[in-house]
Amino acid sequence: MKYLIIGNGVAGVEAALAIRKNDPTANITIVTSSAYHFYYRPKLIEYLAGETTIEKFTLYKEEFYFKHRIEVIRNITITSLDPINHRISASDGQIFSYDKLLLATGATPFIPPIQGVTLPGIFTLRGISDANNLMQYCDKIKHLIIIGGGLLGLETAIAMKRFAKNIIVIENLEWLLPRQLDKKGSTILQAMLEKKGIQFEISEQVEEIYGNRKVEKIILKSGKILPADAVIISAGIRPRIELAKSAGIVTAKGIIVDDFMKTSNEDIFAAGDSAEHNGIVYGIYPAAREQGRIAGLNMSGEKTAYKKTIISNILKITGIDLYSAGEWNTDNATIYSCCDSNMYIKYLEKENPIGAIVVGDSHAIKVAQKVMEGKSSSHELLQLIKENQRINQSI
Numbered sequence: 001m002k003y004l005i006i007g008n009g010v011a012g013v014e015a016a017l018a019i020r021k022n023d024p025t026a027n028i029t030i031v032t033s034s035a036y037h038f039y040y041r042p043k044l045i046e047y048l049a050g051e052t053t054i055e056k057f058t059l060y061k062e063e064f065y066f067k068h069r070i071e072v073i074r075n076i077t078i079t080s081l082d083p084i085n086h087r088i089s090a091s092d093g094q095i096f097s098y099d100k101l102l103l104a105t106g107a108t109p110f111i112p113p114i115q116g117v118t119l120p121g122i123f124t125l126r127g128i129s130d131a132n133n134l135m136q137y138c139d140k141i142k143h144l145i146i147i148g149g150g151l152l153g154l155e156t157a158i159a160m161k162r163f164a165k166n167i168i169v170i171e172n173l174e175w176l177l178p179r180q181l182d183k184k185g186s187t188i189l190q191a192m193l194e195k196k197g198i199q200f201e202i203s204e205q206v207e208e209i210y211g212n213r214k215v216e217k218i219i220l221k222s223g224k225i226l227p228a229d230a231v232i233i234s235a236g237i238r239p240r241i242e243l244a245k246s247a248g249i250v251t252a253k254g255i256i257v258d259d260f261m262k263t264s265n266e267d268i269f270a271a272g273d274s275a276e277h278n279g280i281v282y283g284i285y286p287a288a289r290e291q292g293r294i295a296g297l298n299m300s301g302e303k304t305a306y307k308k309t310i311i312s313n314i315l316k317i318t319g320i321d322l323y324s325a326g327e328w329n330t331d332n333a334t335i336y337s338c339c340d341s342n343m344y345i346k347y348l349e350k351e352n353p354i355g356a357i358v359v360g361d362s363h364a365i366k367v368a369q370k371v372m373e374g375k376s377s378s379h380e381l382l383q384l385i386k387e388n389q390r391i392n393q394s395i
């Protein structure tokens with residue numbers, strides 16, 4: 001059996017491993033446009049901050065693929081898919097055939113259609129080469145603007161502190177991390193980030209990025225003008241669906257898959273940031289890993305259903321503890337919470353845990369995580385909340 005995987009990210013690699021386990025004689029090939037072997041993408045933040053090296057966060061090197069008899073072809077971009085003849089073609093003219101194909105093509109950063117967005121000095125962050133280009137450009141800059149106050153935007157802002165003296169994050173919604181935090185949690189977080197030297201323009205939209213030959217300033221819709229030597233756009237992702245779409249496979253936000261990670265074509269599967277399952281494009285590492293594993297099992301004949309991943313987020317900023325999981329914006333639950341100016345815990349349950357937010361308390365994060373992952377009851381978390389309420393009342 002000939003298995004072909006497009007994409008050497010976590011979804012692609014996990015699928016290859018599951019196939020190998022199930023089918024010792026399988027012929028497994030991964031093709032990827034990346035020049036690098038499989039690395040842990042979330043570590044790009046530490047790489048930007050100068051706290052790790054590519055060598056350290058490359059998880060699987062040559063020996064790994066050799067040991068598992070997985071052929072990896074790097075630096076090759078697949079440009080078309082012919083599902084009738086079971087073939088894919090690459091930009092250099094190479095053609096590959098398959099019995100089963102996995103589209104683990106990930107996602108690309110979304111670039112909003114802002115005037116001036118193609119000027120030199122404007123960056124996004126997805127892979128090692130983006131980080132290298134960014135670091136090279138930002139070597140001697142003063143003013144850095146980050147468009148987007150999501151997790152990635154905030155982590156990038158802190159990581160870039162060693163390059164730029166003035167860093168401003170622009171967020172067009174009412175508060176930071178609106179998908180992860182309520183307003184109270186976000187206010188505490190913003191104060192913590194401001195203490196670390198990051199400035200914010202909240203509820204502001206970019207009208208134009210201006211510059212003669214490279215970026216020079218940002219003009220906001222409110223009329224404010226911000227100097228900018230470089231800009232990082234961190235405005236979410238778009239799944240890479242173009243190959244699937246042009247081959248007639250059903251797509252929406254992502255490539256639509258069923259519970260077995262199968263697309264609308266019997267022999268083509270999708271997993272990770274490129275896939276949409278039950279209307280959700282997860283865009284997070286644990287979901288990509290699990291979907292890749294499930295896709296690999298099903299491709300190699302072991303029928304296994306994917307169950308949804310509970311979305312949980314941890315902010316990777318030293319000294320700022322933040323955890324958010326599940327739903328926190330519902331009236332249909334009992335809410336327990338406590339807060340002071342540096343800490344906030346909110347927990348929602350209705351028979352079962354529904355959601356949790358923790359800011360500024362690393363111990364409470366561990367407790368909440370266990371509750372949300374179903375590894376312990378909510379007893380200890382509720383005790384913690386009660387204890388904090390008691391302390392705050394007595395102050």
Ligand SMILES: Cc1cc2nc3c(=O)[nH]c(=O)nc-3n(C[C@H](O)[C@H](O)[C@H](O)COP(=O)(O)OP(=O)(O)OC[C@H]3O[C@@H](n4cnc5c(N)ncnc54)[C@H](O)[C@@H]3O)c2cc1C
Nearest residue numbers: 007008009010011033034041042078106272273283284285
């Ligand atoms: C800086 C950063 C920090 C992050 N931090 C976190 C975090 O803390 N927690 C978390 O849960 N998630 C985090 N994420 C998201 C997480 O990394 C992704 O959800 C996960 O890596 C997706 O894996 P994937 O295998 O689906 O896609 P990817 O890792 O993007 O892999 C896609 C692969 O497909 C290849 N490819 C695409 N199209 C083609 C083509 N046409 N031809 C050939 N090859 C192709 C690409 O080269 C790549 O190798 C972060 C992401 C970034 C960028």
